[in-house]
Amino acid sequence: MSRKSKNILTKILEHVLIYVVLFITIFPILWMLLASFEPQQSIINQANHGLFEFVPTLRNYISVFTEYNFSKYTLNSFIVAFVAIFCSLLIGLPCAYAIARFKMRKSSVVVLLVRMIPGISFLLPWFSIFSMLGLRNTYTALILSHMLVALPYIVWIMIPNFESIPMDLEEAAWIDGCTRYGAFLRVAVRLSTPGILTATLLAFIFSWNNFMFSIVLSGRSTTTLPVAVFNFVSYAYIDWGGLMAAACAITLPIVILSLCLQKYIISGLTAGAVKG
Amino acid sequence: MAKWLEKHMKGVLVTPSLIFIILMIIVPLGYNFALSFTDWQMSLVKAPQFIGLANYKNVLHDERFLNSVWRTIVFSGIAIVIETILGVALAVLINRKFYGRRLVQALMLLPVVATPVAMGMVWQLILEPSIGIGNVIVEALGFAPRPFLATTGFESMFWLIMIDVWEWTPMVMLMVYGGLMTIPQDPYESALIDGANKWQTFTKITLPLASSSILIAVLMRLIDVVKTYDIIYATTQGGPSFATETINIYGYLNMFAYYRFGKAAAISVLFFIVVMGIGCGFLKVKSKVEVEY
Numbered sequence: 001m002s003r004k005s006k007n008i009l010t011k012i013l014e015h016v017l018i019y020v021v022l023f024i025t026i027f028p029i030l031w032m033l034l035a036s037f038e039p040q041q042s043i044i045n046q047a048n049h050g051l052f053e054f055v056p057t058l059r060n061y062i063s064v065f066t067e068y069n070f071s072k073y074t075l076n077s078f079i080v081a082f083v084a085i086f087c088s089l090l091i092g093l094p095c096a097y098a099i100a101r102f103k104m105r106k107s108s109v110v111v112l113l114v115r116m117i118p119g120i121s122f123l124l125p126w127f128s129i130f131s132m133l134g135l136r137n138t139y140t141a142l143i144l145s146h147m148l149v150a151l152p153y154i155v156w157i158m159i160p161n162f163e164s165i166p167m168d169l170e171e172a173a174w175i176d177g178c179t180r181y182g183a184f185l186r187v188a189v190r191l192s193t194p195g196i197l198t199a200t201l202l203a204f205i206f207s208w209n210n211f212m213f214s215i216v217l218s219g220r221s222t223t224t225l226p227v228a229v230f231n232f233v234s235y236a237y238i239d240w241g242g243l244m245a246a247a248c249a250i251t252l253p254i255v256i257l258s259l260c261l262q263k264y265i266i267s268g269l270t271a272g273a274v275k276g
Numbered sequence: 277m278a279k280w281l282e283k284h285m286k287g288v289l290v291t292p293s294l295i296f297i298i299l300m301i302i303v304p305l306g307y308n309f310a311l312s313f314t315d316w317q318m319s320l321v322k323a324p325q326f327i328g329l330a331n332y333k334n335v336l337h338d339e340r341f342l343n344s345v346w347r348t349i350v351f352s353g354i355a356i357v358i359e360t361i362l363g364v365a366l367a368v369l370i371n372r373k374f375y376g377r378r379l380v381q382a383l384m385l386l387p388v389v390a391t392p393v394a395m396g397m398v399w400q401l402i403l404e405p406s407i408g409i410g411n412v413i414v415e416a417l418g419f420a421p422r423p424f425l426a427t428t429g430f431e432s433m434f435w436l437i438m439i440d441v442w443e444w445t446p447m448v449m450l451m452v453y454g455g456l457m458t459i460p461q462d463p464y465e466s467a468l469i470d471g472a473n474k475w476q477t478f479t480k481i482t483l484p485l486a487s488s489s490i491l492i493a494v495l496m497r498l499i500d501v502v503k504t505y506d507i508i509y510a511t512t513q514g515g516p517s518f519a520t521e522t523i524n525i526y527g528y529l530n531m532f533a534y535y536r537f538g539k540a541a542a543i544s545v546l547f548f549i550v551v552m553g554i555g556c557g558f559l560k561v562k563s564k565v566e567v568e569y
Contacts, residue, residue: 015374021366025446026383029390031409032398044407091296094289102286109559114301116555118503120527121548124311124541125304127531148300151293179278180285209391211506216532226393230510233397240401247394258389262382265389269447270454 029251036060036244043240060245070246073228077250079139080214080224081207084146085154085200092151093196096158097184101167108159115152119212122148127216137219145213150203157202157271161195162188194264201261202268205254225250305548312541324538331542340518341543344526351433351522352501355440360494362441363448368482370449371456384446392443396510399439400425425512428519432512436520439507444500448493455489456482488565495558502551523547 035043042054064070099107122145130141165188173183189196211226218227229246232239258265281288312331314324335341370381387395403410403424411421425432459482467477483490505524508514514521514529521529527547530540 011374014369014372018369018374018380021369022380022383025442026386028395028398028402028442029386031402032394035401043401091292095293098286098289104286104290107290110297112559113552113555114297116499116551116558117301117305118524118544118547118551119505120503120524121308121544122301122304123528124531124537124544125307128537129304129307144300147296151296155293180282184289205389209389209393209506211393211510212528226391226506229391229393229397233400240407243397244401247391247397250394251390254389254391255386258385259382262378262385265385266381266450269388270451 029255032244032247032251035241036248038241038244040239040241057241060239060241061249063239064242064245064249068228068232068242068246070225070228070249073223073225074249076139076218076222077208077225080142080146080222081204083139084143084207085150085203087143088147088150088154088203089196089200092154092199093158093189094184096155097162097188099155100159100162108156111152111155111159114148115156123212123216126213130217136217137222139222141217142214142222142224145217146207146210149206149210149213153202153206153268154199157199157268158192158195160271161192165191197261198264198268198271201257201264205257205265208250208254308541309545311537312545314538314541316537317535327538331538332546334539335542335546340521341523341526343518344521344523347433347520348502348522348524351437351440351504352498355437355444355501356494356497358437358441359445359448359497360490362445363493364452364483364486364490366445366449367452367456367486368478371453381450384449386446387443388447388450392506393510395443396439396507399507400511403435425520426516428516430519432516432519436508436511439511440501440504443507444497448497451493451496452486452490455486458489459485491565492562495554495561499551499555499558502554 037056037058037060038054039057039059098104099111126141126145127136130136135141169191170180170183170187173187174180178186209226210224211230214224214227215230218224223231225246229243229250232243232246311324313326313328315327315330316322316324366384370377370384374380402408405411405421405423405426408424410424414420414422423431424435463481463485464477467481472480503524504522505528508520508522508525509528512520514525523543524547527540527543530536530543534540
């Protein structure tokens with residue numbers, strides 16, 4: 001075989017391999033999407049008919065959002081995530097800026113350590129403290145716990161971001177009569193929009209997906225989506241179609257975000273892993 | 277006032293986060309630590325009773341706890357080895373030019389970011405022994421149907437490991453890929469001139485030059501994998517009959533299923549020490565690696 005045809009063969013093999021891996025990777029997600037349009041009867045008789053032989057239905061989605069109240073849970077998830085992220089940005093941006101500008105290397109290590117603490121260490125004390133304060137089953141408790149998810153990501157991603165903004169720009173602002181706080185807000189924060197977007201995206205994903213804190217701290221009226229999906233199976237009879245529709249509903253926003261803004265998400269996820 | 281603010285800028289900027297950390301982290305951790313020396317059923321009438329180290333003695337003699345420690349080690353160890361090997365291989369693979377690279381990368385990201393609880397439900401449907409597609413595939417390949425997660429044997433643990441591998445290999449891949457992109461082209465060119473084959477360039481150039489990013493990816497995974505909770509709780513909840521019960525799950529069940537708060541606190545204190553130990557090791561390695569860069 002000539003060198004050229006061998007090269008073409010390797011190329012083809014590489015492509016096949018990549019697309020096979022890709023298929024395995026996204027298969028569960030495709031399967032979930034497919035099953036969410038499938039009637040229950042067809043799902044439980046999987047083995048007895050062809051895989052794609054069914055009349056697609058929207059009934060699963062309709063029942064999830066009307067009978068099972070998922071619109072309320074979706075709203076809860078959004079409220080908790082947005083307020084938690086907003087508050088975390090409010091206290092996290094100044095903190096990250098201080099760590100970056102005043103070269104507080106020790107504090108940046110603390111941020112990393114906070115991210116490592118096993119969530120289970122907080123469950124008991126939070127549960128008991130929030131119960132005593134009468135805050136269990138409220139948004140406040142959930143938001144505070146989700147801030148613990150969001151804050152370390154925001155600070156961790158923003159430290160190198162603020163470090164990369166040249167000091168000269170802020171000094172120029174001082175000369176123009178800006179206070180140091182003014183320079184922080186008008187120069188550093190304004191120039192960090194991509195970093196803030198990355199941090200917000202990551203914080204949103206992890207707050208949206210959070211299960212452990214929500215299952216302990218949320219009550220009837222504050223149930224978030226992961227908890228609602230989990231409770232779905234505790235009924236004796238599993239409505240698989242409905243369950244998959246619910247799973248799709250919760251995954252969809254994340255899938256859309258990561259397909260549109262993958263660059264930011266990847267840079268956020270790998271922050272700290274790769275230098276530079 | 278304005279002058280005072282200017283002078284103490286550092287403190288002013290850090291204080292809100294510091295208060296949050298003290299109230300939401302330090303105080304709860306201290307409270308948890310204190311609880312681990314008491315006997316308490318979270319009753320408002322009966323205050324926690326101080327019982328010294330009894331909870332720790334109880335935990336360390338509890339066979340179910342020791343089994344959960346062993347399972348955590350097995351789960352984490354096997355998952356990390358597979359994820360590292362596959363992750364590095366995939367990183368090398370997607371580092372080549374191919375058609376649709378951006379889209380492939382974006383799609384590969386999905387298992388990492390998709391809600392773990394929802395994915396747990398999907399895997400439950402796929403691996404459901406009687407109606408799932410899993411056994412349809414197994415039978416089509418000519419094997420006997422498997423019980424998958426519905427067995428007390430090691431098999432349920434194995435499939436949970438596979439789910440974890442599915443979920444997190446792309447993460448390792450992305451981190452290693454980030455490291456690969458920083459490798460300059462020149463060593464490869466001189467290796468080509470010296471007549472090195474592909475395997476030699478991989479083991480002699482790629483691996484050593486990417487080793488620090490691989491190491492960091494592995495350590496970051498290690499910190500997270502021992503804490504795996506969502507995917508296990510959403511699928512098996514530690515069952516059937518404890519076959520997939522890790523430390524995290526056993527601790528959680530002690531809190532909110534058995535209401536043995538003192539014992540649960542002791543478990544979470546021990547777990548905290550282990551995880552933070554790994555974490556400090558990680559930081560040591562990380563700072564070493566970054567200096568070498």
